Amino acid sequence: MRAGDTLVVPKLDRLARSVPGARDIGDSLTARGVKLSLSGTLYDPADPMGKMFFNILATFAEFEVDLLRMRTREGMAVARAKGKLKEKQPKLSARQQSHMVQQHQSGEHTIADLAELFSVSRATVYRVLERHQNASAPSTSGGQ
Template sequence: MRAGDALMVPKLDRLARSVPDARDIGDSLVARSGRLSLGGSLYALADPRSKMFFSILATFAEFEVDLLRLRTRERMAVARAKGKLKGKQLKLTARQQAHLVEQHATGEHSIADLAELFSIRQATVHRVMERPTAATPPGTSA
């Protein structure tokens, strides 16, 4: 920014994640003799009233973000309790995983071959192989 330029932001929560971040950005604007255009209103943060108003807005923006996080966590807990939030579904069923482990144990197939055979990425093959249940193929004892 050059002196006299204005930083244009549609909403304060798009400018900073917390009050300290907003204050740092505000201090940087003051040091560069810049102004802040927030939602169409222009503020010169060197002015004490504008600085106070900016701090209040930053506090409310941080409060809104915190409330949103809290509500999201609460909704996720309710969904998890109802059994509707199970996380990402596995690419392979337990049977397919066991078959993959068996194929790997024979030594006939490389990781790349197994990935192509099961239509998955090599990283997925590695994850299946690293799982504790994958260490011993079904039907064998440890």
């Protein structure tokens, strides 16, 4: 943006995620000589009143986002407690994963072959193999 331009943002939470982030952006706009339009209202970050309103709006926007996060976490906790929020189901059953590991260890199949055989992505094959390797690795704790 250049001096004299106006940055148009529908809502402040679309501009920054926190008050310090909004201040940094406001300072950057001031340094460039750019004005800010929030929800159709023009704010000049270089003007003391514009700066104050911008900071107040940023504080309220951050507060709203924090409330939303808190309510979402609470709602998820309630749903989880009621058994309505379930974890993502694995793409392969334990038996399929074991079979995949055996085929990989035999050396007859590449990662791409296994991905095609089991109709999963290569990343899934790598995750299954890594989980198996981590599960079969001996514990490094000395037991002291």
